[in-house]
Amino acid sequence: MNRTTSLARLQNELFDIVIIGAGASGAGCALDAVLRGYKVALIDKKDFASETSSRSTKLIHGGVRYLEQAFKKLDFAQLKQVRHGLEERHIVLKNAPHLARPLALMTPVNSWIEGLYFTIGLSLYDRFATNDTLPKSQWLNKKEVLAKIPTLDRKKLHSGVLYFDGQLDDARYCLALAQSASENGAAVANYVEVKGFGKDENGSIQAVQAADALSGKAVTIRTKLVINCTGPFSDHVRLMANAALSERIRPSKGVHLALPHNTLNSEYAMLIPKTSDGRVVFAIPFEGSTMIGTTDTECEEIDAEPTLNRKEREYLAATLNPYLAKPIDASELRAGFGGLRPLLAADPTKSTKSLVRDHEVELDLASGLISLLGGKWTTYRLMAKDAIDEADKVMGEPRICKTADYVLAGGENYRKKSWKDIQAQFGLPEDISRHLALKYGSRAHLVASLAREDAQLQERLSPAHPYIRAEVVHAVRNEMVVTPRDFLARRIRLEITDWDETLNSLPVVADLMARELGWTEDEKAKYADAYAAEIAKFITDAR
Template sequence: MNRDLALDKLKNHDEPFDFVIIGGGATGLGCAVDAASRGHSVALIEMADFAQATSSRSTKLVHGGVRYLKQGNVSLVLEALKERGRLCENAPHLVSHQAFIVPIYSWWEGPFYGIGMKVYDMLAGRLGLEPSENLSREETLERIPTLEKDGLLGGVIYYDGQFDDSRLAVNLAQTIFDQGGIAINYVKAVGLEKEAGIISGVECEDIETNEHFHIRAKAVINATGVFTDSVRHLDDPSAQTMIAASQGVHLVLPKEFVPGDAAVMVPHTTDGRVLFAVPWHEHVVVGTTDTPLDHIDLEPRALEEEIDFILANAAQYLARDPQRSDVLSVFAGLRPLVKSGGSGNTAAISRDHTIVVADSGLVTICGGKWTTYRKMAEDCIDHAELIAGLEQRPCVTAELKIHGHTDAPATDHPLMSLYGSDSVDIHAGNAAHPEHAAQLHPDLPYTVGEVHWAVKHEMARKAEDVLARRMRALFLNAQAAHDSAQTVAEILAGELGKSVGWAEAEAQRFRKLANGYRVTPEHPQRD
């Protein structure tokens, strides 16, 4: 992916695109892949970086949703389990099977959760992973020796999927290009153009240069997540808001808190949500919260009470109580939930996706979750073809292999497999330039060559793009990411033709950002 070439194609496209998609998160990227793979001309614009908001801040699970089954939403679970299976097949370099153990401390919990997980298995059908089963106390502690032993009776083990969210986003952007489409970051939609009241294009601003330009389109799709209403108001300032933001916070702990390969699923917390402690990239991700927020921000921050909530609930199930000083990183994301009946409880608001077509023809899709992004995109493009007056073409993404797909991932360092088939080229680059094989930071499993790759081939433009989303350094160890800023900024400057002064300013900007991902024993640091 080359941003300069993509920008030139956007500005000089002679005919209207079939679709212009606003939003480069899971939903927008999925829509662009779907449309391009049907043979439509597609342009996707993202005001920040791909997956910079909600789509890089998930619990890292590809799952049917155990708690939705408990709520009786069988249709949502069925759809998600089907999509989980497809994603495992289409992106095996990014999606893996993950064992989850529900620890049992009351006699009635064993049969209750054991039966529930068997239903979960049954709903997955042929796309299921491995069957659930009951575990004895000894078997449970063998899999997770750090569980609270006092009162432990046993456990129930079941299987779901795990993935790297922003790496999948990058691969989806690459897939758009593979299918003949265009995707670009740091281009913002600042206006919607109309002819006779019908949307005919988008006024864009290149965030890097402040230059404005126009893209014509037969249909425009608004897939901007928590920013959905902002784009709808470009179309109709009087449009009623439809998004209720819910903040989810995760803490990242050292691997020693949950050693081995099994995750912990806590079925009930003090606020009624489930809590996960999941091994991920040789660390442990613990979360999440569900806090209604009125203010929508591209860079949300964890609240004091959210950090305390996660630590307190995790302590009930872990033999060693995690402290603030153990937290390597804290990250927050905003869920774009669709309002229903004015409910103030975001845990009760629909997680299903919603598609709305305005009188102007603007197609808005919102809600949903990463696991079902492909089905959301299929539904959206089916609608958008009608709005654009285009030939109805069948969706082909159910079996479309995502960029990087390989059944033989690299194993030379723990995270190189995430590049899939591209790892061969990264190795070749490191071999040609031995200095690229050097480790970026002693506490991070990344090489200098991966920074060069991110800039050259994955459209990384800032230190944050590299350290937060092409690599996951900021999410794994905020201090180590902070300390890597200067090296990364200098590589960016060299690849992008920027000055030494630009590199220094970019490193400082990232260090300020990284401070917000660190937690002190007293309080989380702010910018």
């Protein structure tokens, strides 16, 4: 993906569809549309997956909580959401096997009655998953549970119910969608902010008036149709297109914190089924850490970045601690992050915790804007399909959706043991070889080749992690990285797992980016200092 080339295309070509927002739904729409033969542009005011789509719990799931609520409240909307999620789960796993994989989750229980309850519930969950081959749930005894998660409190533990869902690297999965769209002909560019719309005499949108957020240069993108995929910010774009529309989105804040891997000391995740506010919380191994989340609180202020605060940190720790033999100490916090859910709310009196994570495609007849509203990561492909099906109707020609079987960038010919090929061919350590294979899939050799050509690029960014300098160069040249945070937060996931090592790695990352992008010393300092200040604020808010 070349940003300069894409910006020139945005300014000079006429597109069938311009998609605003390069998160999961927007990138998914771009890939779907371009595979159907449309001429497509995909833009975002920040980086790919810079908001909600990089701040999920990293699960691919139907939603155990939704299933429970569906039966307790006879809520068929919840049941439909579970079915959709489980139908899509196997597709998300199949289409990017390097970025998504099965995940075993343990539900600890304190009595045989609890064990029976969750066994029945998770057996029903299995029955809804008719299209995949994940192992079925099973009720394990105390010894079997402790063999898998040894840090649990053996005095309180009775047994546990094991079930399977999926896990993904959300930011890189979104990037793979954008890369795949680009490789099929879409013009893809980050840091392009929408300022308004150009309309014809009937009030229909015929151009997107935008600006390059880096240079400030105005960009006018001519198009036949615009699709709004901006998640929690959807109402802003909708009202920009038609001020008479009513708001539809109820943003909800969810936070996660990252602790050392030895908190669970396991590759098994954990579902905590009982919380003080009626949610479920997950503790999940991710990138060498144990990630705990999430919360659900009303959020009216969406312009400022949501961050983990002390109260939320204490809530998550208090939720996990009763299950652990050794309680979490506040000093163990390594990182944290917050995100906004774009919840659809027909009833403004309902709490965000009771809202279903379903989606809706809205066509505004006055402006012609299509908005893809609501939804969640697991169903991104279905959401995109529904949106592009609506675009087909507007365009007057039904076309076939091809995304169910489209293998994303890096997934081509990928094998689970491909890290061994990287290790043998390039002589890199095992942990680095495994990391490259999991992040870049069948394209890992492109990064490893850079490291072989320049020995300095083989060096680690942090002695505690498998990330290497060659990845910075590769990301700038091939993944449209333009700021240090693009790389450290989303191309690798260091920001959300280890704040201290993010700060330690920042000078080297800034130096490598400056060399690739031709920054002056002042420009390099500006980017590095601004990012360091952001991390410092995250630390202050959480501690």
